[in-house]
Amino acid sequence: MTTGVIDESFGGVTPDAARRLLLGAVEAFAERGFHATTTRDIAGRAGMSPAALYIHYKTKEELLFHISRVGHERSVAVLEEAVASAPDCAERLARAVRAFVRWHAEHHTTARVVQYELAALGEEHYARIVLLRRRSEEILRAVLEEGVAAGEFDIPDLRGTALAVMSLCIDVARWFSPEGRRTPDEIGALYADLALRMAGRRPAGLTSSSG
Amino acid sequence: MTTGVIDESFGGVTPDAARRLLLGAVEAFAERGFHATTTRDIAGRAGMSPAALYIHYKTKEELLFHISRVGHERSVAVLEEAVASAPDCAERLARAVRAFVRWHAEHHTTARVVQYELAALGEEHYARIVLLRRRSEEILRAVLEEGVAAGEFDIPDLRGTALAVMSLCIDVARWFSPEGRRTPDEIGALYADLALRMAGRRPAGLTSSSG
DNA sequence: GTCTATACAGGGATAGAC
DNA sequence: GTCTATCCCTGTATAGAC
Numbered sequence: 001m002t003t004g005v006i007d008e009s010f011g012g013v014t015p016d017a018a019r020r021l022l023l024g025a026v027e028a029f030a031e032r033g034f035h036a037t038t039t040r041d042i043a044g045r046a047g048m049s050p051a052a053l054y055i056h057y058k059t060k061e062e063l064l065f066h067i068s069r070v071g072h073e074r075s076v077a078v079l080e081e082a083v084a085s086a087p088d089c090a091e092r093l094a095r096a097v098r099a100f101v102r103w104h105a106e107h108h109t110t111a112r113v114v115q116y117e118l119a120a121l122g123e124e125h126y127a128r129i130v131l132l133r134r135r136s137e138e139i140l141r142a143v144l145e146e147g148v149a150a151g152e153f154d155i156p157d158l159r160g161t162a163l164a165v166m167s168l169c170i171d172v173a174r175w176f177s178p179e180g181r182r183t184p185d186e187i188g189a190l191y192a193d194l195a196l197r198m199a200g201r202r203p204a205g206l207t208s209s210s211g
Numbered sequence: 212m213t214t215g216v217i218d219e220s221f222g223g224v225t226p227d228a229a230r231r232l233l234l235g236a237v238e239a240f241a242e243r244g245f246h247a248t249t250t251r252d253i254a255g256r257a258g259m260s261p262a263a264l265y266i267h268y269k270t271k272e273e274l275l276f277h278i279s280r281v282g283h284e285r286s287v288a289v290l291e292e293a294v295a296s297a298p299d300c301a302e303r304l305a306r307a308v309r310a311f312v313r314w315h316a317e318h319h320t321t322a323r324v325v326q327y328e329l330a331a332l333g334e335e336h337y338a339r340i341v342l343l344r345r346r347s348e349e350i351l352r353a354v355l356e357e358g359v360a361a362g363e364f365d366i367p368d369l370r371g372t373a374l375a376v377m378s379l380c381i382d383v384a385r386w387f388s389p390e391g392r393r394t395p396d397e398i399g400a401l402y403a404d405l406a407l408r409m410a411g412r413r414p415a416g417l418t419s420s421s422g
Numbered sequence: 423g424t425c426t427a428t429a430c431a432g433g434g435a436t437a438g439a440c
Numbered sequence: 441g442t443c444t445a446t447c448c449c450t451g452t453a454t455a456g457a458c
Contacts, residue, residue, distance in 0.1 A: 017441075033330065036246040038433060052442055054435065115385075116327060119244065160393070160401045163386070164379060171382040174326075175374075182371070190371045197408045228423075249451060263424055265453065429454075436447075 007110050009074045010067075018056040020046035025063045030109040034064055034120040064117060065125040071107070071114035072132040078103045079139050089147035090201050096143055097169060097195040098188035100136075104172040105184030111173035140166055144199060154200030165195050218321050220285050229267040231257035236274045241320040245275055245331040275328060276336040282318070282325035283343040289314045290350050300358035301412050307354055308380060308406040309399035311347075315383040316395030322384035351377055355410060365411030376406050 007026060013019040024045030028037040039060055043050045057063045082099035086092035104111045121129060141162040147153035155161050172187060182190075218237060224230040235256030239248040250271055254261045268274045293310035297303035315322045332340060352373040358364035366372050383398060393401075 015441090031330075033244060033246055035244055036331070039435080040433075048441095049443055050434085051436080051444080055441060060434070119242075120247070156404075157401055160398070161405065164402065164405055167382040167386060168375060168379050171378040171385075174382075175378060187371075190368055191375065193367075194372065194375055194409050197411060198405050200408060226423090250453080251451075259423095260425055261452085262426080262454080266423060271452075423458105425456100425458075427455085427457100429452105431450105431452085433450085434448095437445085438443100439445100440441105440443075 007107055009070055009107060009110055013070075015056075017046065017048065017052065021048070021053055021056055022063065022066060026067055026110050026113055029064065029067070029113045029117055034060075034113075034117045061120065061122055061125070064113070064120055065122075065129075067110065067113050068118070068121065068125075068129050069132070071110045072129060072136075074107075075100065075103050075111070075114070076132060076135050076139070079136050083139060083143055089143065089150050089152040090196060090199075093143050093147060093153075093195055093199060094192040096140060097165065098185075098192040100140075100169045101172050101188040101191045102184045104169060105176045105187055108173050108176045108178075111170075115170055115173050137162065137166060147199060147201075152202060154202060161198055165198060168194070218318055220281055220318060220321055224281075226267075228257065228259065228263065232259070232264055232267055233274065233277060237278055237321050237324055240275065240278070240328055241323040245271075245324075245328045272331065272333055272336070275324070275331055276333075276340075278321065278324050279329070279332065279336075279340050280343070282321045283340060283347075285318075286311065286314050286322070286325070287343060287346050287350070290347050294350060294354055300354065300361050300363040301407060301410075304354050304358060304364075304406055304410060305403040307351060308376065309403040311351075311380045312383050312399040312402045313395045315380060316387045316398055319384050319387045319389075322381075326381055326384050348373065348377060358410060358412075363413060365413060372409055376409060379405070 007023060010019055010022050010026075013022055021042060025037070025042045027045060028041050031037075032041075037060075039053050040050045042060075042063070043053045046052075053060075053063075057066070078099050079096055082095040083092050086095050104115075118126065118129060141159065144153060144155055144158055144162050144165075148155050148158065168191065172191075176184070176187070218234065221230055221233050221237075224233055232253060235253045236248070238256060239252050242248075243252075248271075250264050251261045253271075253274070254264045257263075264271075264274075268277070289310050290307055293306040294303050297306050315326075329337065329340065352370065355364060355366055355369055355373050355376075359366050359369065379402065383402075387395070387398070
């Protein structure tokens, strides 16, 4: 019955029972992993009988797929919004990282399922999720690319650095805890700075040439 | 029966059957997760019947604990060796990151189990593993701390940066694939450079004072 | 130490009443 | 749409022969 922190990512899901099941599943999958979670557990958290689950979802895996799809769509949207309007490349990178990190921290429960239970998806569902993941990689790489082109960044290995920044953000979902000493926003700010360092940001107004 | 890449971390385990079971379990846990892995599967990979597993390990969880313990001990040892002898702080950080990343890439199968199946450990076993994890955090933080004290690094948030560098290294285990375009060593070199950037390395011979 | 056979529990999914 | 009851499979772990 307990729902803990409500994840507004799933606010639009109807009917009510389907949403409650989704929220219960997110919690359970995050806590115990997909395979260790029983349909009885999920249904219990939603205040329903095990059988009721199958009215709204064909299988347990379909439940995971919905969570994964909505979660990925949200995180990509967050990233897109962040890069949409920024004065320069440095600010674009900072906003992107800050927003992406914040999402992974604030929604660490969903994010954990999204990032670490991929292997439990069926093949077809997995393929659809991979497409969404590629989107976010492309967005981040483009930000770095433009920064290099504009002379704002100094990045010897563009693809590798993009991957590393992405990786850094994603891993927040693994270790973040609301009981920890930092808020999602503080971590976002720290990581934005670290990303700028990784990108070798130059002070505005300078051009290349150095050791 | 297939063992894939042999992980020398477990080379010393005897008797032979116990080692084969351990290797089978590492593979299976990494591929499918602890809970999704059956004892039949593990025994099968070791070329034995399910019952034989229980001659060597009391439970499936004990198997996981052994993997986790040996894995953590190895990664801490790798880190310790790397920082042991280096001319300066920058080189110490670079060697630490490079070695730690290489371990997580080369032993990505073991590392995945070590990093992502912690929750499946029993409470007592979990507590013992946490102690080992703290060691590696302390080693890395100390390297950064000394660098700041020596004026080689510029790190506004020491604890946060140490955590981020650690996180970056660990996440390699999640995405690394031997089929990918980079070798463990190349990733190690890239990440060592990124870590130095995160640490705000100053060219040797300069002292502080700036905006 | 390893096997075959099996006890015993638990979980995904369905049937049928309401 | 939800419930109770239950089918049937799978999985951990053990018993006992060799």
